Amino acid sequence: MGLSGLDIYKLLPKTNCRECGFATCLAFAMQLAKKAVSIDECPYLSSEAKAKLEAQAQPPIKLITIGQGETRLQVGNENVLFRHEEKFYHPPGIGFILEDNITDSEIKDRVEKINGLKFERIGQALEANLIAIRQNKDAKRFVDVVKIVSSNTLLGLVLMSDDTQGLKYALEVLKGKNPLIYHATKENSAGFAQLAKEYKVPLVAQADELEEASGLTVELAKQGVTDLIIEVSGKPMPERIWDLTQIRRLALKKSNRSLGYPSLVVIDKNDLYEEIQEAATYISKYAGIVLIKNIESWAVLSLLTLRQNIYTDPQKPLQIEPKLYPIGQVTDKSPVLITTNFSLSYYTVLGEVEASKIPSYIISVDTEGMSVLTAWAAEKFTPHKITETVNKFGVKGIVSHKHLVIPGYVAVISGELEDESGFKIIVGPKEAAGLPSFLKNLQYG
Numbered sequence: 001m002g003l004s005g006l007d008i009y010k011l012l013p014k015t016n017c018r019e020c021g022f023a024t025c026l027a028f029a030m031q032l033a034k035k036a037v038s039i040d041e042c043p044y045l046s047s048e049a050k051a052k053l054e055a056q057a058q059p060p061i062k063l064i065t066i067g068q069g070e071t072r073l074q075v076g077n078e079n080v081l082f083r084h085e086e087k088f089y090h091p092p093g094i095g096f097i098l099e100d101n102i103t104d105s106e107i108k109d110r111v112e113k114i115n116g117l118k119f120e121r122i123g124q125a126l127e128a129n130l131i132a133i134r135q136n137k138d139a140k141r142f143v144d145v146v147k148i149v150s151s152n153t154l155l156g157l158v159l160m161s162d163d164t165q166g167l168k169y170a171l172e173v174l175k176g177k178n179p180l181i182y183h184a185t186k187e188n189s190a191g192f193a194q195l196a197k198e199y200k201v202p203l204v205a206q207a208d209e210l211e212e213a214s215g216l217t218v219e220l221a222k223q224g225v226t227d228l229i230i231e232v233s234g235k236p237m238p239e240r241i242w243d244l245t246q247i248r249r250l251a252l253k254k255s256n257r258s259l260g261y262p263s264l265v266v267i268d269k270n271d272l273y274e275e276i277q278e279a280a281t282y283i284s285k286y287a288g289i290v291l292i293k294n295i296e297s298w299a300v301l302s303l304l305t306l307r308q309n310i311y312t313d314p315q316k317p318l319q320i321e322p323k324l325y326p327i328g329q330v331t332d333k334s335p336v337l338i339t340t341n342f343s344l345s346y347y348t349v350l351g352e353v354e355a356s357k358i359p360s361y362i363i364s365v366d367t368e369g370m371s372v373l374t375a376w377a378a379e380k381f382t383p384h385k386i387t388e389t390v391n392k393f394g395v396k397g398i399v400s401h402k403h404l405v406i407p408g409y410v411a412v413i414s415g416e417l418e419d420e421s422g423f424k425i426i427v428g429p430k431e432a433a434g435l436p437s438f439l440k441n442l443q444y445g
């Protein structure tokens with residue numbers, strides 16, 4: 001939790017000299033609490049006060065970047081415990097562990113499969129983020145595998161090894177690619193901190209208990225490494241969830257800087273169902289990165305879908321561009337279906353139209369992302385608005401039949417819409433699932 005205006009005021013000189021542009025120190029403090037001004041505006045801060053205020057200006061959970069370019073992963077920088085309080089900003093990275101003790105061709109096959117784990121859902125691209133290479137053999141084999149993987153993927157990489165020499169060779173190979181090093185412990189922190197500093201890459205700090213993790217991040221920070229990700233390992237799932245929740249809670253509510261980093265979870269389960277269930281739990285609360293072994297596409301899709309649902313902004317429904325969408329080989333005889341620009345509504349209708357194999361036009365009306373009934377109740381899906389949209393996209397000049405199909409839930413507007421638009425209104429099914437048979441039997445009277 002950030003400092004209040006009064007907390008900040010106590011740290012100011014209280015001379016009301018006005019050099020900051022405010023009439024009083026209290027007025028300046030209030031603006032500082034809102035992050036509307038910079039602490040540099042007051043030239044008379046003591047170094048102790050400045051250090052405290054600078055610390056307060058940092059995000060409670062540090063933003064960490066792994067990888068580079070368009071496929072880089074950013075995690076952290078969250079402000080709330082619960083999505084409805086604001087929103088979650090950076091979806092957890094989902095990555096796959098590759099062992100280095102399989103053959104080169106098996107590695108290439110797995111990397112190709114991971115690269116192909118791309119899906120589209122309600123107009124958004126869903127993709128996995130990371131490949132973690134785990135050392136089981138000697139440094140040479142580890143580095144060879146790092147070379148194979150890095151030359152076959154653009155995804156960010158995680159280097160899983162206890163061998164600082166092997167890691168050093170691998171980091172040379174990956175210069176500029178910003179991989180994540182896994183992992184420093186209290187026993188090896190000096191060597192790992194040295195590597196993270198030398199190659200300017202993020203580092204996982206691993207401990208068995210929260211207190212130990214907190215001490216380790218403080219120690220690493222003293223050694224100049226602050227791009228950290230925390231792993232509290234070796235516990236059953238309920239205890240891990242407890243730890244992940246405490247890390248988030250202590251960072252946000254108690255301003256605990258030593259735990260103000262994203263967290264990482266490795267799931268080493270051979271049973272696919274157990275692994276996916278556990279990964280889904282950690283995605284829900286509060287992992288920054290989840291590493292798994294299996295790469296079954298249906299299982300990965302379920303995790304990506306869950307992540308997408310949790311990390312959408314609850315105050316902003318997903319929307320698509322309001323316009324006329326031709327689906328299939330449309331002609332001037334094709335039906336024209338009206339729906340809203342709420343993504344889920346549009347894509348549900350789209351799916352059923354495609355399933356019907358009847359080329360159709362779909363018009364999405366701008367309802368500010370509300371679904372059909374909500375938009376109708378909020379007067380965003382009115383005969384006037386629908387008519388405006390139909391006219392805007394020139395439907396009269398595109399089809400020759402002068403019919404519009406509206407969702408069954410808003411049958412009540414059909415008369416008024418008919419008068420206003422000049423089209424004959426056909427009331428479609430209430431549920432999109434009824435569209436295929438409706439479209440197959442559709443005849444214009």
Ligand code: SF4
Nearest residue numbers: 016017018020025042
């Ligand atoms: S410059 Fe500093 S001391 Fe002067 S009024 Fe502003 S906050 Fe107070």
